[in-house]
Amino acid sequence: MENLKEYNKDNLKVLWQPLKCVHSGICVKTLPSVYDPKAKPWIKPENATVEDLKNQINACPSGALSYKEKSNENK
DSSP: OOOOEEEEETTEEEEEOGGGOOOOOHHHHHOTTTBOTTSSSSBOGGGSOHHHHHHHHHTOSSSOEEEEESSSOOO
16 A cells, blocks of 8 residues: 655645656646655645645646545545
8 A cells, every 4th residue: 555645734634645646746836835855844835825735736637646624524
């Protein structure tokens, strides 16, 4: 089973599945202050609004990025 990484911002949980990632770079280009492949951790959701995070995650072509909301466990 694949390793799933979780990152939290307010009531949003950002989920990343490394093996699904096709490295299109859309996340880095869209929100460079959040996604920095050279940093540890490479995802810093505190650097964007929840709405910006959701919009970017919805644009992930591979589905490697997804999210869950604490009040509504979908997406």
